[in-house]
C-alpha cells in the first residue's frame with residue numbers, strides 16, 4: 001500500500017475521498033476546521049488512526065473569523081473536532097496531544113509551528129507503528145495462506161500499511177503466498193469498496209464475500225485465520241471494531257480458527273476497564289435503508305445502525321501491537337506490554 005490516504009500540503013489537509021472509492025480516486029482538500037470535521041463525520045477519512053491524524057492536522061487549520069491564528073481558536077478546534085465521531089479513541093488521543101502543546105507552549109508566535117510539528121509527528125509515528133505491527137503480525141500468520149478480514153484496516157485507514165492488513169503486506173512483499181477474503185461490511189461496504197481496492201492495487205489476491213457468507217467459509221475449513229483492526233480497546237482487551245466483528249469472532253471460536261486484533265497503542269483506552277463502557281456510534285437511517293439513494297426499506301419500518309460492536313477479550317486469540325503480541329489478552333498482560 002503506497003497510496004497516502006492523507007497529507008498536509010501548502011497549509012491544507014488533502015484526503016483521499018474514501019466515499020468515492022472504488023469508482024474514482026479523488027482528493028478532497030480541507031482548508032479549515034469545519035471541512036475537516038465534515039470529512040471525518042462523512043467518512044471521507046475513516047479508520048481509527050487516520051481519523052486521529054486528520055483531526056491533529058485539522059487543529060492546525062484553526063483560525064479566528066479575521067483569519068488570525070490564536071490560542072483560543074486552537075482550543076475551540078480541539079473541542080469541536082472531538083465531537084466528530086465518538087468511538088475511535090485515536091481521535092481523542094491525538095487531540096489530547098495537540099491540547100498538551102497548546103498548554104505547554106507559552107509563546108503565541110511559536111504555537112502554529114509547534115502544533116504542525118506535533119501533527120506531523122503523530123502522522124510519522126503511525127507509519128512506523130503500522131510497519132511494526134506488520135512485522136509482529138507476520139510472525140503469527142507465518143503458516144497462514146487464507147485470511148479473512150472485516151471492514152478496512154489497511155493503508156486507507158491509517159497513515160500507510162494499515163493494522164490488520166500490515167502483516168498481509170509484509171508477507172506478500174516477502175514472497176509468502178497469501179490471499180485475503182474481505183467481508184463486504186454492511187452497510188457502508190468498507191470491505192468491498194476499500195479493502196478490495198487497496199489490496200488489488202498492491203497485487204494481493206482478494207475475494208469479496210457478503211457478511212453472511214463467512215460462517216460457511218469457516219465451517220468448510222477455507223480460512224486459516226481471521227484478522228481485524230479496532231477502534232478502541234478497553235484495558236481488559238475487549239475490542240470495539242466495525243459492526244459485524246463480534247459475530248465473526250464467535251464463529252471463529254466455534255470453528256477453532258484463530259481470531260487476531262491488530263492495533264497500535266493509540267487505540268487502547270486504559271481508562272475504560274471493560275468494553276461495555278465503550279461509546280458506540282449510532283449512525284443515520286439512510287445508510288441502511290437508502291444506500292446510494294436506492295430505497296431498500298419501507299418508510300414504516302424502523303432501522304438501527306450501530307457502527308461498531310465489541311468483541312470480548314475472551315474471544316481474541318491475540319492482540320498485535322507495534323510493541324509486540326499479547327496472546328489471550330487481559331489487563332495485566334496489556335499493562336505490562338504497554339507500560340501503563
Ligand SMILES: CSC[C@@H](O)[C@@H](O)C(=O)COP(=O)(O)O
Pocket residue numbers: 043046047048049088150151152153154157158162163164190228229230231241242243307
Ligand atoms: C486500522 S482501522 C481499524 C478500525 O478503525 C476499522 O476496522 C473500522 O472499524 C473503521 O470503521 P469506520 O466506520 O469505517 O471508520
